[in-house]
Amino acid sequence: MRELVVVSGKGGTGKTTFVASFAALADNKIMADCDVDAADLHLLLHPEVLREEAFSGRKVAKIVPERCTGCGLCAEACRFQAVEETSEGFRVDHVACEGCGLCKFVCPEGAIELEETEAGRWFVSDTPYGPMVHAKLGVAQENSGKLVTMVRQQARLLAEEKGFDLIITDGPPGIGCPMISAISGADMALVVTEPTLSGAYDMERALDVAGHFGVRAMVVINKADINPQNAESIQRTCSGKGIEVVGEVPFDPEVVEALVGGDIARKGPASKEIERIWERVRETLGS
Ligand code: SF4
Ligand code: SF4
Numbered sequence: 479m480r481e482l483v484v485v486s487g488k489g490g491t492g493k494t495t496f497v498a499s500f501a502a503l504a505d506n507k508i509m510a511d512c513d514v515d516a517a518d519l520h521l522l523l524h525p526e527v528l529r530e531e532a533f534s535g536r537k538v539a540k541i542v543p544e545r546c547t548g549c550g551l552c553a554e555a556c557r558f559q560a561v562e563e564t565s566e567g568f569r570v571d572h573v574a575c576e577g578c579g580l581c582k583f584v585c586p587e588g589a590i591e592l593e594e595t596e597a598g599r600w601f602v603s604d605t606p607y608g609p610m611v612h613a614k615l616g617v618a619q620e621n622s623g624k625l626v627t628m629v630r631q632q633a634r635l636l637a638e639e640k641g642f643d644l645i646i647t648d649g650p651p652g653i654g655c656p657m658i659s660a661i662s663g664a665d666m667a668l669v670v671t672e673p674t675l676s677g678a679y680d681m682e683r684a685l686d687v688a689g690h691f692g693v694r695a696m697v698v699i700n701k702a703d704i705n706p707q708n709a710e711s712i713q714r715t716c717s718g719k720g721i722e723v724v725g726e727v728p729f730d731p732e733v734v735e736a737l738v739g740g741d742i743a744r745k746g747p748a749s750k751e752i753e754r755i756w757e758r759v760r761e762t763l764g765s
Pocket of ligand 1: 541545546547548549550551552553568585586587588589590
């Protein structure tokens with residue numbers, strides 16, 4: 479089984495367009511949406527949810543009112559100011575609480591418990607292009623790296639169980655913990671960039687991370703025709719690093735509809751280039 483992760487140094491480069499298009503073009507694959515902070519692959523692939531599970535995140539303190547005598551020791555001890563005194567007694571602000579457990583330790587009444595919170599939910603769905611594992615991080619939750627790991631694990635389990643050869647992953651934007659969780663151990667990272675100065679900078683950072691984790695990388699320049707000079711400069715940068723630029727896709731707002739909708743008549747140069755890119759990626763992956 480092979481795993482391709484599509485990443486970008488930042489959001490908004492059209493990364494999900496490539497994942498959705500590859501989903502329509504590849505055989506015997508499943509999709510994993512690891513962009514758990516702003517998942518949007520489902521908007522293109524219209525999944526029907528078959529299984530839904532809670533994802534446990536950090537622990538937070540909870541005061542049991544019946545045991546609390548209102549001594550205030552917990553509020554004094556908490557360095558995150560997460561314990562507040564209200565007209566109804568002491569309570570813990572779950573957003574501010576870091577789950578360190580000090581309040582539980584100092585409470586003379588044993589009135590504080592640490593509880594696991596639900597940080598998000600993950601799903602196994604069916605789409606017109608095959609199964610998809612995806613997730614949604616809860617509001618104000620910060621465990622996106624762990625949730626990404628969970629999505630990848632579930633995608634691998636499903637692929638093994640059902641005999642799929644390939645996992646196509648929509649990676650999180652940026653180069654932080656979620657992106658590292660998405661690419662480490664993958665067979666290939668396809669870095670999607672745009673011909674802008676910030677796009678080139680973000681691409682280099684993404685390539686550095688891929689290189690650091692020993693993941694083979696290729697680059698695709700999306701909307702290459704909006705600034706051919708910058709596209710050429712990206713080509714030179716990649717050539718200097720020994721990285722293959724697998725294609726340059728011209729700007730076309732209808733590219734996703736044409737590929738995902740299977741609308742051959744609407745296929746323009748961008749759709750054809752994405753098909754060519756997919757063939758090259760597939761060949762390189764050996765899938
Ligand atoms: S330390 Fe315990 S008893 Fe005192 S206010 Fe906090 S929860 Fe209540
Ligand atoms: S667990 Fe730690 S952060 Fe949370 S309320 Fe208690 S002392 Fe504060």
